[in-house]
Amino acid sequence: MNKKSLTAKLTASPYMVWSAIFIVVPLIFVLVYSLTDSQGNFTLDYVLDIGKYKDVMLNSIWLGFIATVISLVIAYPLAYIMARTTANVQRTMMILVMLPMWMNLLIRTYSMMIIMQDTGIINTVLSNIGLPKIHMINTEAAVVLGMVYNYIPYMILPLYSIMSKMDHNLIEAAEDLGANKFTVLKNVILPLSLPGIASGFTMVFVPSVSTFYISKKLGGNTFSLIGDVIEMQFKSANNYNLGAALSLVLMVLIIICMMVMNRFTGDDDDGGVLI
Amino acid sequence: MEDNVIIRLQDISKKFEDEVILDKINLSIKDKEFMTFLGPSGCGKTTTLRIIAGFLEADSGQVLFEGKDINNVPPHKRQVNTIFQRYALFPHLNVYENIAFGLRIKKMKEQDISKKVHEMLELVNLKGFQKRNIASLSGGQQQRVAIARALAVEPRVLLLDEPLGALDLKLRKDMQVELKSIQKRMGITFIYVTHDQQEALSMSDTVVVMNGGRIQQIGSPIDIYNEPKNAFVADFIGESNILDGVMLDDFKAKFSGAVFQCLDKGFAVNESVDIVVRPEDVDVVPVNEGTISGVITSNTFKGVHFEMIVDIDNFKWMIQTTDYYPVGTRIGIQIEPDAIHVMKKSEYSGMYGDYSSFSDELEHLSDVAEEEE
Amino acid sequence: MKTKMTPLSKLYVALIMIFLYAPIVVMIVFSFNSTASTSVIGGFSLRWYKSLLHDEGTMQALANTLILAVSSSLFATVMGTAAAVGINTFRNKRVKQLTMGVTNIPMMNPEIVTGISMMLLFVFCANLIGKSDALGFGTMLIAHITFNLPYVILSVLPKLRQLDKYLPEAAMDLGCTPVQAFFKVILPSISTGIFSGLMMSFTLSLDDFVISYFTQGPSFETLPIRIFSMTKKRVTPDMYALSTLIFIAILVLLVLINVAQAKGDKKMNNKLNKGGKK
Numbered sequence: 017m018n019k020k021s022l023t024a025k026l027t028a029s030p031y032m033v034w035s036a037i038f039i040v041v042p043l044i045f046v047l048v049y050s051l052t053d054s055q056g057n058f059t060l061d062y063v064l065d066i067g068k069y070k071d072v073m074l075n076s077i078w079l080g081f082i083a084t085v086i087s088l089v090i091a092y093p094l095a096y097i098m099a100r101t102t103a104n105v106q107r108t109m110m111i112l113v114m115l116p117m118w119m120n121l122l123i124r125t126y127s128m129m130i131i132m133q134d135t136g137i138i139n140t141v142l143s144n145i146g147l148p149k150i151h152m153i154n155t156e157a158a159v160v161l162g163m164v165y166n167y168i169p170y171m172i173l174p175l176y177s178i179m180s181k182m183d184h185n186l187i188e189a190a191e192d193l194g195a196n197k198f199t200v201l202k203n204v205i206l207p208l209s210l211p212g213i214a215s216g217f218t219m220v221f222v223p224s225v226s227t228f229y230i231s232k233k234l235g236g237n238t239f240s241l242i243g244d245v246i247e248m249q250f251k252s253a254n255n256y257n258l259g260a261a262l263s264l265v266l267m268v269l270i271i272i273c274m275m276v277m278n279r280f281t282g283d284d285d286d287g288g289v290l291i
Numbered sequence: 292m293e294d295n296v297i298i299r300l301q302d303i304s305k306k307f308e309d310e311v312i313l314d315k316i317n318l319s320i321k322d323k324e325f326m327t328f329l330g331p332s333g334c335g336k337t338t339t340l341r342i343i344a345g346f347l348e349a350d351s352g353q354v355l356f357e358g359k360d361i362n363n364v365p366p367h368k369r370q371v372n373t374i375f376q377r378y379a380l381f382p383h384l385n386v387y388e389n390i391a392f393g394l395r396i397k398k399m400k401e402q403d404i405s406k407k408v409h410e411m412l413e414l415v416n417l418k419g420f421q422k423r424n425i426a427s428l429s430g431g432q433q434q435r436v437a438i439a440r441a442l443a444v445e446p447r448v449l450l451l452d453e454p455l456g457a458l459d460l461k462l463r464k465d466m467q468v469e470l471k472s473i474q475k476r477m478g479i480t481f482i483y484v485t486h487d488q489q490e491a492l493s494m495s496d497t498v499v500v501m502n503g504g505r506i507q508q509i510g511s512p513i514d515i516y517n518e519p520k521n522a523f524v525a526d527f528i529g530e531s532n533i534l535d536g537v538m539l540d541d542f543k544a545k546f547s548g549a550v551f552q553c554l555d556k557g558f559a560v561n562e563s564v565d566i567v568v569r570p571e572d573v574d575v576v577p578v579n580e581g582t583i584s585g586v587i588t589s590n591t592f593k594g595v596h597f598e599m600i601v602d603i604d605n606f607k608w609m610i611q612t613t614d615y616y617p618v619g620t621r622i623g624i625q626i627e628p629d630a631i632h633v634m635k636k637s638e639y640s641g642m643y644g645d646y647s648s649f650s651d652e653l654e655h656l657s658d659v660a661e662e663e664e
Numbered sequence: 665m666k667t668k669m670t671p672l673s674k675l676y677v678a679l680i681m682i683f684l685y686a687p688i689v690v691m692i693v694f695s696f697n698s699t700a701s702t703s704v705i706g707g708f709s710l711r712w713y714k715s716l717l718h719d720e721g722t723m724q725a726l727a728n729t730l731i732l733a734v735s736s737s738l739f740a741t742v743m744g745t746a747a748a749v750g751i752n753t754f755r756n757k758r759v760k761q762l763t764m765g766v767t768n769i770p771m772m773n774p775e776i777v778t779g780i781s782m783m784l785l786f787v788f789c790a791n792l793i794g795k796s797d798a799l800g801f802g803t804m805l806i807a808h809i810t811f812n813l814p815y816v817i818l819s820v821l822p823k824l825r826q827l828d829k830y831l832p833e834a835a836m837d838l839g840c841t842p843v844q845a846f847f848k849v850i851l852p853s854i855s856t857g858i859f860s861g862l863m864m865s866f867t868l869s870l871d872d873f874v875i876s877y878f879t880q881g882p883s884f885e886t887l888p889i890r891i892f893s894m895t896k897k898r899v900t901p902d903m904y905a906l907s908t909l910i911f912i913a914i915l916v917l918l919v920l921i922n923v924a925q926a927k928g929d930k931k932m933n934n935k936l937n938k939g940g941k942k
Binding site for chain 1: 669677680684686744746751763767770773778780781783785787809842867874888891915918
């Protein structure tokens with residue numbers, strides 16, 4: 017008996033070794049690089065340098081937060097509608113929501129750029145019907161829109177998943193007890209969907225804050241997000257130490273944001289990530 | 292050693308994290324016998340079964356199969372098979388493949404497998420079900436597949452771990468009859484685990500009453516009911532009034548302030564004993580004709596009889612009669628000598644027997660709690 | 665309880681679908697454009713599809729992407745399934761929590777951090793052995809396996825937990841050795857979890873840009889990386905053609921899977937109904 021469960025335990029050992037080498041050790045590298053200079057001597061210079069990037073950091077978090085909230089506001093009613101409709105329609109809508117996720121993010125973002133650029137489709141249409149052009153590309157709004165567009169399926173799916181599991185009798189019971197539609201939403205549906213909101217929030221917020229491609233394409237050279245700065249250190253400036261320090265701070269900031277988030281929603285359910 | 296013993300347990304002990312689950316169990320199980328381990332949850336009955344099956348190893352002691360030590364024989368090499376509590380049917384296989392599973396492991400010929408599976412389906416009354424999906428079967432049907440699957444590999448001994456626990460009452464009664472008849476037809480040993488005393492009494496050749504990791508009594512259902520060895524057994528099997536008494540002499544017991552004739556002997560003079568009187572064995576008579584008397588504090592109609600709680604000398608008796616007496620009536624009571632059963636004092640003395648806190652609802656609740664274990 | 669949508673709901677759904685699909689429609693339309701412009705439609709043409717087929721670099725990148733996705737998802741599925749089986753037997757709460765905590769890191773961490781952390785490790789090792797060009801297929805494979813593993817583990821583990829814990833015992837009871845019991849009973853029972861882990865790994869790997877970007881070398885170019893280097897300048901419409909083809913392939917695949925699932929569900933329901941009536 018003991019021998020048997022020992023064998024079963026051993027099957028996890030390749031993974032445990034692998035995850036130690038390729039998950040834990042790289043994170044230790046990030047820590048070590050952010051606390052050393054290019055000669056490998058201990059220094060706090062890079063970590064203290066972060067102050068210079070304070071505005072970029074705050075701006076990234078702010079834009080990521082706005083994109084996440086917009087996604088939530090748009091996705092919530094959609095998920096609710098999906099969960100309440102017939103099985104066949106649900107299936108079709110699931111496909112429709114998931115399909116764009118499998119399209120390459122770069123191509124989709126590039127397409128958005130084409131639509132929004134000054135000579136793009138929207139402006140061509142506008143000028144054809146005699147309206148003034150709108151400058152959209154290379155603005156913060158365009159970047160936020162890009163984030164929402166790219167990551168909103170990650171908000172819809174966990175919300176839909178939790179709402180479709182919700183017992184409809186609960187809603188009827190609440191109505192039976194005299195609650196109106198708004199009270200039902202506020203006191204029954206919303207609290208029950210909190211785990212879905214939490215996992216959707218995480219899944220949109222984290223990639224939005226750390227993106228570097230969307231901001232590059234839709235924000236132009238007008239401003240950078242933290243992801244752009246990190247990418248630059250590794251791919252062109254070759255300042256790994258600064259890049260590591262920035263990544264470390266980004267990681268810590270995200271952990272803090274998630275902890276604050278979990279305060280509001282209770283425990284984050286890991287299962288939700290998998291839909 | 293008796294020659295028809297198939298399994299013998301010798302001094303089997305088992306601990307889980309310092310909690311004693313089994314304390315020196317000794318037991319002989321005869322070939323072709325229907326033996327039942329009966330006891331409340333946590334008494335060690337399932338642990339004993341799992342040790343026989345080979346899923347658990349005893350900390351000390353031996354399991355002998357036809358005289359040979361099988362302690363180190365792994366489950367897949369033992370000639371015993373198990374019906375699991377929730378059947379443990381393989382969800383990815385259909386009925387046919389579930390029953391054929393053990394035969395395929397034995398690498399039997401396809402032709403023989405088919406023959407055997409059909410034979411088994413017939414045995415458990417599931418002809419025509421071979422292509423069905425497990426998930427599409429009712430609880431009773433799943434139960435039958437589990438029986439067919441275990442019997443297909445022709446075990447010498449079949450172990451059944453509360454097999455009927457998940458079925459509703461009526462189905463359970465039907466399956467009891469059917470299991471018993473299957474056991475007779477197949478001519479193999481059944482070792483059955485249950486906490487349901489009615490089930491144990493109606494099916495078994497031998498009942499082993501267990502509590503606290505120890506065997507309390509081994510005997511035929513009739514012995515167990517009529518001659519319980521201690522207050523635990525008397526209380527667990529059926530209803531009983533268990534009273535403090537004194538043996539004045541052979542055939543003479545004193546309890547409830549009166550002296551009764553009885554059939555028991557061999558106790559020391561004036562030895563303290565436990566007296567068992569079954570509720571249905573008490574005769575209700577007019578007060579002046581009774582050996583003792585008491586006042587009825589409650590009376591419930593049960594269909595076949597009335598169940599009364601009677602206060603006699605501040606001890607609450609349960610008495611079953613077919614005549615109706617209103618609450619508050621004082622009645623006389625007579626007890627025939629053969630209705631009195633005298634037991635030696637044990638660790639369980641004084642723990643059971645008074646019906647002062649008895650209520651049907653409580654009884655029912657504790658049953659439910661047990662089933663959820 | 666399940667109802668048809670109100671007109672307002674329909675409108676809402678339609679608006680979101682337009683938002684989600686506008687860029688994709690634009691891409692498809694321009695893939696059939698006869699000129700290279702991204703704002704003016706010159707007419708219908710298949711020239712970009714033709715030029716795509718003759719673009720060896722892109723075709724090589726497509727092949728590379730598939731090789732990487734297949735090998736990394738298979739590797740991750742085998743190792744991840746074994747890991748899940750082991751983790752499921754862990755009794756020690758601390759060890760279990762620690763293992764699951766580490767498993768969650770690649771899922772919770774921003775991709776860019778996962779990417780650069782591995783890049784640091786790989787570059788360090790490459791310098792150690794004095795081969796600065798060591799980054800390439802090998803390092804990308806390691807990176808992809810690493811970010812696929814959590815998805816496999818987290819889709820297999822729930823299936824193992826749902827498993828009747830007596831199933832392996834029942835198999836052994838019927839004569840299986842412990843190893844046979846695993847392959848004949850446990851593995852088939854968790855196969856849906858394994859399959860969805862495999863599919864998820866495959867698509868994640870196919871689509872990954874960020875982590876690949878930091879762990880790649882010039883010797884091995886995948887499609888997302890090629891697209892990235894092209895979008896730095898100007899994307900030629902043959903990329904649209906390629907994306908359109910991928911889009912259609914995925915659409916067909918998703919529809920097929922769903923139709924199969926819907927059929928399976930119906931069959932199951934029918935059987936259940938029949939079973940109930942007996």
